[in-house]
Amino acid sequence: MSKIIVRGGRTLKGTVRVHGAKNSVLPILAAALLAEEGSSVIHDVPALDDVKNILQVLAALGVHAQQSDGSVRLQAESLTSHEAPYELVRKMRASFLVMGPLLARLGKVKISLPGGCAIGTRPIDQHLKGFEAMGAEIGFGQGAIEATVNGKLRGARIYLDVASVGATENIMMAAATADGTTTIENAAKEPEIVDLANYLNAMGAIVRGAGTGVIRIEGVERLHGVEHHVIPDRVEAGTYMIAAAITGGDVYVEGAIRDHLGPVVAKLEEMGAVIDCDENGIRVRASHPLRAVDVKTLPYPGFPTDMQAQMMTLLLVADGTSIVTETVFENRFMHVDELIKMGAEIKVDGRTAIVTGNAKISGASVCATDLRAGAALICAALAAEGSTEVTGLHHIERGYVDIVSKLAVLGADILRAPSPEELLEEAEQAQLQPANLLQHLEQQQQQPQRPAAKADVGVLNVQATLA
Ligand SMILES: CC(=O)N[C@H]1[C@@H](OP(=O)(O)OP(=O)(O)OC[C@H]2O[C@@H](n3ccc(=O)[nH]c3=O)[C@H](O)[C@@H]2O)O[C@H](CO)[C@@H](O)[C@@H]1O
Numbered sequence: 001m002s003k004i005i006v007r008g009g010r011t012l013k014g015t016v017r018v019h020g021a022k023n024s025v026l027p028i029l030a031a032a033l034l035a036e037e038g039s040s041v042i043h044d045v046p047a048l049d050d051v052k053n054i055l056q057v058l059a060a061l062g063v064h065a066q067q068s069d070g071s072v073r074l075q076a077e078s079l080t081s082h083e084a085p086y087e088l089v090r091k092m093r094a095s096f097l098v099m100g101p102l103l104a105r106l107g108k109v110k111i112s113l114p115g116g117c118a119i120g121t122r123p124i125d126q127h128l129k130g131f132e133a134m135g136a137e138i139g140f141g142q143g144a145i146e147a148t149v150n151g152k153l154r155g156a157r158i159y160l161d162v163a164s165v166g167a168t169e170n171i172m173m174a175a176a177t178a179d180g181t182t183t184i185e186n187a188a189k190e191p192e193i194v195d196l197a198n199y200l201n202a203m204g205a206i207v208r209g210a211g212t213g214v215i216r217i218e219g220v221e222r223l224h225g226v227e228h229h230v231i232p233d234r235v236e237a238g239t240y241m242i243a244a245a246i247t248g249g250d251v252y253v254e255g256a257i258r259d260h261l262g263p264v265v266a267k268l269e270e271m272g273a274v275i276d277c278d279e280n281g282i283r284v285r286a287s288h289p290l291r292a293v294d295v296k297t298l299p300y301p302g303f304p305t306d307m308q309a310q311m312m313t314l315l316l317v318a319d320g321t322s323i324v325t326e327t328v329f330e331n332r333f334m335h336v337d338e339l340i341k342m343g344a345e346i347k348v349d350g351r352t353a354i355v356t357g358n359a360k361i362s363g364a365s366v367c368a369t370d371l372r373a374g375a376a377l378i379c380a381a382l383a384a385e386g387s388t389e390v391t392g393l394h395h396i397e398r399g400y401v402d403i404v405s406k407l408a409v410l411g412a413d414i415l416r417a418p419s420p421e422e423l424l425e426e427a428e429q430a431q432l433q434p435a436n437l438l439q440h441l442e443q444q445q446q447q448p449q450r451p452a453a454k455a456d457v458g459v460l461n462v463q464a465t466l467a
């Protein structure tokens, strides 16, 4: 089993650069299916497992993709299938976002139900309600959805019962080439929705109001490929801001956009951290003790549910008791039990967690149960006394590029110990002979690789950067 090993107690200092947003790039890659002519080139594509996965889904549908240096060129002129493979959709909920574009392009789609996950049941009723309103006929069988449209999708007025990010995106994509105008009411307002709308508009779509609660999409005949730069990942940025604060550090998060991180900045300031924002990023300085604060997650522009676990971890070291309320997902406190193993005192009652501050956090063996739970455990480990081993890395690697390298460059004592399977794969790739293979594996296991600083992680003197 691979694991991240952290020896806590180091103060983080320096500069870390954020990658392109996972939650933007996934819908944008799905939207590339809509280009009937020309190629799309998407820049600032993070090297994440989720991106690999959605590219596999697109390949199975007939999209040609070429990747180089953080960019992907996609050619979707001739699609060859309307069936998104079960094995791939099952791995990642966001692959359900190909449903809208496939309905629009081919008038039919077969896709497995994405199912729930650790953080909640995550139904897709709002996506389907939107497609039905636009004229799609939807059938279910053997865990899959089959939908067809007689002719073209038709514009409709759709009120979402919950301001779902995925449903807003799926419906926007389906509506881009529908007959007539679609209005989405109670639409999600996340920055990733705006990024998707900007990409669609550059492709020739007419999407107005993205970023507000009412989005209007005037259907056009066809869309074409374009170049697009994905926005920086606000959740990755927020995670490094928390990592800085929890270690009493001084970190410049390059690429962080203040307007996308309003509630995180506000809460850190309420706690007593000093935040300086400029057009290139956000600097966080914190000295302990920090003040306890209450946090309630809400759809954007409220406090993001994707930052709740990391924020809860920071509240452990604050002075006083904090109340954390999770209103977006019904089961997003999975990190609590793991934090308790590290010495935290947290009581959960339904959707509320009462966090006792001034905790003495100590190293333990813990497991990431979902992506942000994993990030929270790494944050806790940075502040813990002693050594922490975090497993369940497949969750973390869905959403964080080079997290170990980035934290190491900031001064954390952190390394990633690969699993025997990963070592074997690495040795096979290096085409080692059987005799050398054993020796290679033994050496690797005795000395887990400390991450090398990657070219895109700068170690800059914060004083000099901000002077
Ligand atoms: C790839 C991606 O962008 N993922 C993000 C996206 O997920 P995702 O798009 O899946 O999240 P939604 O905004 O759809 O979900 C919000 C709430 O609405 C409910 N719901 C959703 C759809 C539906 O048809 N019916 C329904 O009841 C969900 O169960 C949940 O309680 O937004 C979430 C909320 O900000 C983030 O945590 C995820 O990181």
Ligand SMILES: C=C(OP(=O)(O)O)C(=O)O
Binding pocket: 023, 093, 094, 119, 306, 371, 372, 399
């Ligand atoms: C819940 C998340 O992502 P997804 O919707 O891809 O599961 C997340 O990014 O925290």
